[in-house]
Amino acid sequence: MSPELETCPRSLLVCEKSNFRSEKSRHETHVLKHMFNCKISLLIPERGMLPVKLEKVISNFSSYFLVQDFAVSTFLEDKWLDAVVKKGGFYALSSKTRIDEDSVVAVLPSGQLILSLDKDTYEQLGLEGRPSLYSHRKTMKYVVTVDLKSLVMGTKRYQRVLLSLRERVPLRTDFIFTAGGVGALPDLLSQHSYEVRRPFFHCQTLQNLLCPLLHPFDLRGEHCFCTPTQFLEWLGVVSHSVHCDNQAASFLSTYACPEPRSLVGKAQLCTVTGLISPEDICKLLTELRQCFEEPHVMNWVSLTVHGCADSPVSWGAAEHGFLKGGENFYSFVCFQNQDYLLYMATGSEDTCPP
Template sequence: MSPELEQSPRSLLVCEKSSFMNEKARYDTHVSKHCFNYKVSIVIPECASLPASIGGVINSFNTYYRVRDLPLYKLLEENVIEKVVKKGHFYALSYNTRIDEDNTIAFLPTGQLILSVDKDTYEQLGLEGKPSQYKHRKVLRYVVTVDLTDKLMSPGAKGHQRLMTSLKEWVPMKCDLLITSKMTAADGDGGALRTLLSQYSFEECRPALQTRTLKETPCPSLLSSDLIGEKSCDPHHFLEWLGAVSMDISCDNEASSFLSTYVCPEPQNIMNQGLLCSITGFLIPENIYSLLLELRRYFDEPKFTSWLSMTVHGFMDSPVSWGTTEHGFLKGGENFYNFVCFRNQDYWLHMATSSHDGCPP
């Protein structure tokens, strides 16, 4: 076996314990700063079907657009930048691009444009940027961050004119994009955005929902006060168990199985039945936060379980992870966080990144 395959890529897991009732808790900040998400997985022990209240929140998730070969400068023209981008809550991310090989693009809801480009593209753009913090011996990649809310970026200003010239004439960048906005048509973005998209090949998509019932499944025992201790499962092992459940990998370590020798970590018990729910698409933080609030309400009435879990997966090839923190992809691509919500309103938060990422906030 290749030596590279024998070594697991380095990753970073940050864990914290707090309470939703704590005024100083930062769970809402962590959710809001993780902008680009493609999947949310929920595990509810001792639950047979998706509660109607949770299903209602999922059905209210924003639709998103998948548009092909959109010239980037089109999103910077006056009608769009003033009525859509600068209004806030606008998200766009290039897809079918690889962060370690291709030019990738992201629009943050704060009005920032992120370009992660190779050396040749950077030199042709003529825009100010900085070397990727994950450079090799030679700088092969650069990151350009443009604050579109700055006065210099107002249509007609010198900064905006230079940006348009760079992206329209010097490097006419086109890419496939995922686009969504929290703003409504009444706020002015509906007409401007759809008018633009109608000129190109696009489709409107809804997040997809899948549910699966778990039967007689070994399950880690968790105690809210014991994040890393003897009475609860270790965080690494717990997340590994969640991954196994999501991938429908047996946790029994049966002698007859030649596919998996995985076993549920200790301490453990048997989950008589459970619910695994997955939502996939271009998922924005506002919708995820609404779902988290509804999951907290799950314990308003007595339940057989004392905890439930929500895992949010970021795009592996997004140029950023939390906020404007650069995200990279070498051997791993970890870019996710997980909440364990307890009956007493305590929570655990796990935030994971790969070796080519900054530390989570």
């Protein structure tokens, strides 16, 4: 076996426990800081159907726009700055670009324009930046950050940025946009080629599911409960429809649910894919907590949110890199008494999650 396959790449996992009602809880802050999300997995044990209120929240998720051949300098036009960027709540991410090879562009709701550039593009652009934190032996990538909200039209700084993006290096790429409260976006895109998409929703009922027993304040698995790593591994197995009965149908591998465990007659596994805003995830998490108030409810539910692998940022403006997996995700486990466990994970090419 290749030496690279014998050793798993380093990963970072941060665990947090709290209560949603606590004044010190940071659950909403963590959700809002994780800006570019491409998939949600919702697992609800002991339910044969998805609660109607949850389905309604998901169906009201914001649409997103697939825009073709969009000039990055367009973000500096007065109508875009005033009607979209400076209002906040606007997310933009270049599409079909790879963070480890291509120039990747993003606009954060704070108004920051993030340019993750290859060496040649950075030198031609002429804007001040810094070497990527994950350049290894040679610096091959650079990161340029421009605060669009602070730009004042007509100033020397504005003209310099505009000159760099419009003439020196006229960056153009496909984009994905989402803007929950920006009604002017369709009008601004009327001169561009674009499609409007809705997040894709799929739900399935799992029968006779083996589930690990969980306790809200046993983060490390010290009291005979499974560890965070074991639980996240089990979640991944369930989400990919892999059986957990440890029977070797082929002789490649087997998997068993961590112990102690229980057999659940039915469970709902729901996935949502597309560019999903943090604000929509906050609404889903709020409604998920309220489901515990209904009779005959589950003991716990999990909500896992996967970040875009090729986003230039992970949490907040922290740089995101890509070596082998590009993973950056978080998972809430919510309990009846409003306690929760939060697992935040990234690969080796990221700083530690907040």
